[in-house]
Amino acid sequence: MTLPGLRVTETGTAGLVLTRDFAAPASLVFAALTRPELLRRWHGAHGWHLTACDVDLRPRGAWRFVSLGPGGAEMEMYGEFRDVEPPGRLVQTEIHRSWPEGAALVTTVLAETGGRTTMTVTAQYPSPEIRDQVVRTPMRRGAGEAYDRLASVLDQEKRDAHA
Template sequence: MAESNVKNSMTQTVEGNNLIFTRVFDAPRDLVFQVLSESEHLKNWWGPNHWTLPVSKMDFREGGSWHYCMESPDGDMKSWGKSFYKEIVEPERIVYEDFFSDEEGTINETMPGMKVILTLIEHEGKTKIVSHTQFSSEEALKSVLDMGVVQGFTETWDKLEAHLERIQ
């Protein structure tokens, strides 16, 4: 097990084919759940620094999906993704499968998919999020780590924190 502390008291743990991020946000759990589950909120914080979310088509329900596009600051890079919601327990847990896709939403089978379990825990008036991501293999996890997922995830959660501060 490899664990490290990153900016703003976020912890990152790699365990076999699992990647786990934990961070406490200074916001009530109901609000954090809302910004995780509504497309209009996601457009304000999803993605690494300076990237935008010009496309976000969401059907937030068990059996629903989210098709999105992250775009680089200069517009030269677009990263499409598609998620499928498996379990939603408001305001405690969101379980989904996430894949790289194309503009039409066709899954890219050459890229690793992942199962994500987001757990929201009330923590001294704040909300602790545990993001547990399971990959099909350690090799699939390594390929995503090599793409810079830790930095991207850290920046994304920094943007989430800033968005929560703005809307409270």
């Protein structure tokens, strides 16, 4: 599935790959993916916002996000960082409170060329059923909206740096 700016591809029996380009250097994109003060500005689809954002950015460091959405809906996800290589690579586990089992393994790779960064997020879910559950949710639209918000935050951060 392709949304404006976001490409989503199902891989194997339990994987997804999300790809998005940003008009920002990899160091800034990495910061926006890992610093709570920036994450709070963009993470989530329209109408959702982080009420908890804990990041211990180191191998074996924990992370936890709680989001509040329309009608009081709440979503919690958490995990552990496996590999942290600024500004180009981040590997972490991801567990959603609503999942019946296991953790996804999520690898984010940032490739910069000429001040632009291509972000490739590869998620390997614990089972085909969990991946299919994720695909059935509004995740695709929500991820697209979140990454649009991220692009706006990156643009603002670049403007502020040059002011």
